[in-house]
Amino acid sequence: MCSDEKAVMVTGLPDREGLDVNQEGARPAVFLQQMISDTIQWVADIQNDDGGFPSDHPGLPSGTWVSAGLLWSLLEAGTTFDEGWLRRALDWLISQTNPDGGLPKVAKGDPSVVDATAQFAIDLSYAWKQGYRAMHVGRSLAAAAEWLVSNKDPGKGWTWWPRRDSTCWVATSSYALIALARLFPMGYERARPAIDEAAEWLMSLRTGDSSWPAFEGGSARAVTTAFALLALLELGVFTASDCKQSSEFIVMRQHSDGSWDNVVDRPLARTVNRVAIPYCLMALVRSGLDLSSPPIQMGTRCLIEHYVDGHFWFLRDTAQFTWPTRDGLLALVHLSSGIGAAQVASLVDDLLRITSENAELGNEVERLRQVQESHADTIEEAVAEAAKEEQQKLGVRLTIYRAFAIASPMVIGLLAIWIAALCLPLSTTDIAAAITALSAAWGAWASVLVTRG
Numbered sequence: 001m002c003s004d005e006k007a008v009m010v011t012g013l014p015d016r017e018g019l020d021v022n023q024e025g026a027r028p029a030v031f032l033q034q035m036i037s038d039t040i041q042w043v044a045d046i047q048n049d050d051g052g053f054p055s056d057h058p059g060l061p062s063g064t065w066v067s068a069g070l071l072w073s074l075l076e077a078g079t080t081f082d083e084g085w086l087r088r089a090l091d092w093l094i095s096q097t098n099p100d101g102g103l104p105k106v107a108k109g110d111p112s113v114v115d116a117t118a119q120f121a122i123d124l125s126y127a128w129k130q131g132y133r134a135m136h137v138g139r140s141l142a143a144a145a146e147w148l149v150s151n152k153d154p155g156k157g158w159t160w161w162p163r164r165d166s167t168c169w170v171a172t173s174s175y176a177l178i179a180l181a182r183l184f185p186m187g188y189e190r191a192r193p194a195i196d197e198a199a200e201w202l203m204s205l206r207t208g209d210s211s212w213p214a215f216e217g218g219s220a221r222a223v224t225t226a227f228a229l230l231a232l233l234e235l236g237v238f239t240a241s242d243c244k245q246s247s248e249f250i251v252m253r254q255h256s257d258g259s260w261d262n263v264v265d266r267p268l269a270r271t272v273n274r275v276a277i278p279y280c281l282m283a284l285v286r287s288g289l290d291l292s293s294p295p296i297q298m299g300t301r302c303l304i305e306h307y308v309d310g311h312f313w314f315l316r317d318t319a320q321f322t323w324p325t326r327d328g329l330l331a332l333v334h335l336s337s338g339i340g341a342a343q344v345a346s347l348v349d350d351l352l353r354i355t356s357e358n359a360e361l362g363n364e365v366e367r368l369r370q371v372q373e374s375h376a377d378t379i380e381e382a383v384a385e386a387a388k389e390e391q392q393k394l395g396v397r398l399t400i401y402r403a404f405a406i407a408s409p410m411v412i413g414l415l416a417i418w419i420a421a422l423c424l425p426l427s428t429t430d431i432a433a434a435i436t437a438l439s440a441a442w443g444a445w446a447s448v449l450v451t452r453g
Contacts, residue, residue, distance in 0.1 A: 056321065090132070262314075
């Protein structure tokens with residue numbers, strides 16, 4: 001097994017791509033890392049030409065909310081904006097923001113919603129921290145942060161659709177708090193009062209067994225308790241030791257197959273699914289529950305059972321793949337965080353290998369450069385020699401042409417005199433006079449040619 005005692009140990013799983021996670025000595029941590037890599041590749045493969053990611057499943061037009069969420073999960077998984085396809089995704093999201101600074105549910109012009117804008121703000125915070133600080137990124141970051149702060153309900157948290165929805169939702173408010181918790185350390189101080197007020201409201205909803213409902217006055221649920229824990233841990237309001245009773249509530253609500261009940265929020269009669277398995281697992285991991293404990297083992301097994309060809313499919317009566325993949329990838333990242341020392345050792349090995357490969361590549365590039373320079377010198381010399389030879393040949397041809405041009409009038413003239421002597425009764429004196437006149441004319445002609453070169 002992995003040398004780190006906190007590595008996730010998943011048993012009873014099927015083989016996958018030649019990696020038997022059940023055999024003695026297998027490394028389930030590697031299994032999870034491979035799933036993360038495959039999921040990232042799946043998301044990259046379904047990216048639309050405009051840069052966004054399709055709503056629900058591949059083949060559909062890009063959706064803003066789902067694109068913001070998928071990009072968040074990709075960044076949590078370790079991808080960076082050094083990769084062009086991620087910059088294209090963020091640039092497309094920026095192009096779709098509404099004039100009010102918020103991100104719409106599906107496309108520009110739709111009402112701005114909190115869940116989408118919060119996840120978009122997290123994407124922008126990653127971009128800024130990673131050095132992708134183009135002007136439009138900075139403007140969008142400030143606008144999204146301001147939109148979140150301005151659209152918080154006074155004395156409470158956030159509704160899903162500000163100024164239209166009257167219910168403040170725990171899941172929606174948790175997303176907003178996580179986003180503002182990322183932005184406040186970056187210098188956005190206006191977030192502080194909103195964070196404090198919303199955190200106080202969230203704590204006021206905690207029941208006697210440290211669980212949370214989906215909304216004020218609702219029944220406690222495992223997944224909404226998980227959302228609240230993730231937000232409070234992100235804020236630093238809770239530490240792992242403060243989560244014991246809440247995590248026990250989540251464990252008590254777990255089914256025998258490792259799953260938890262999903263929750264459907266109904267803002268303005270709309271359906272917003274809160275998929276329970278990934279968020280409950282994340283909350284248990286963040287609460288410090290032993291990664292080898294039965295609840296996490298069961299939950300992880302259940303999570304992987306919903307993994308199909310690089311993506312997650314939790315809601316089997318729907319064709320929703322992209323939304324669940326956001327949540328599933330976030331859970332995989334939390335679970336794989338238990339790799340610890342083994343992951344670091346693997347990373348060092350990779351860095352050494354890459355360094356060696358880069359050194360060899362550098363040597364090869366230098367060798368090719370020297371060969372290219374040598375060839376360039378050879379080619380230059382060959383071209384100069386060929387030009388010299390061609391010039392010499394041209395000189396010979398010009399000399400021949402000049403001699404022919406000089407001699408030809410004389411030859412033609414003599415030929416004409418000879419023909420005339422045969423055909424006409426010319427005396428010797430007449431022929432001599434004609435030859436003298438021809439010689440004088442030819443001499444003038446030759447002088448002109450020689451003078452002109």
